[in-house]
Amino acid sequence: MSDATPEVAEAGRTMHIGELAERTGLSLRTIRHYDDVGILPATARTEGGFRVYSEEDLERLMVIRRMKPLGFTLEEMTDLLSVLDALQQETDQGAVDELRARVATFRDTAVQRRDKMVETLARADEFIDVLTRY
Structure with a gap:
């Protein structure tokens, strides 16, 4: 992309929002929103x-x-992203341990929420089975 700033071009491959949308399966509107709210500038x-x-x-x-x-x-996403960013830069082992503990908390929350989704999906499957009998 010749119209990108030289610093970005030197840092690696870049893409416009359309390619990013295509590669992630997200809409342009969603990506623009994430930019507007500051979690994906x-x-x-x-x-x-x-x-x-x-x-x-x-x-x-x-x-x-x-x-x-x-x-x-969005607030939780912002928090996790800041933790992940800090982990990439932090060199103090105590700080790294604290950051990893925060990531573990997010992981535990994700597991709990996934388990709830699995339960909800099982109920949906049961309902579909009931409807299949007719």
Whole structure:
């Protein structure tokens, strides 16, 4: 992408929002919303004002996409993303341990929410079985 800033181009492959949407299965509107609320700011903008995203942004968006079906709020997503960002930069072992404990809390919450979804799905299957009898 020749219209991306040189710093972004040198940092690695970039993509416009359409490619990011295609690769994640999310709508342009959703990605723009995540940018607007600050959990997925574009890495850069072209001279024409188009959003430019990196592979790291794609990975971040995939975390967000995976949290959404489990009912995590934007605030919770923001919190987890800040923890994950800090883990990538932190060198103090005590701080790393604290951050990992926070990730474990998110994991426990995700497991609980998934278990509830499994239970709900089982009930839906039971209902479908009832309807199949007719």
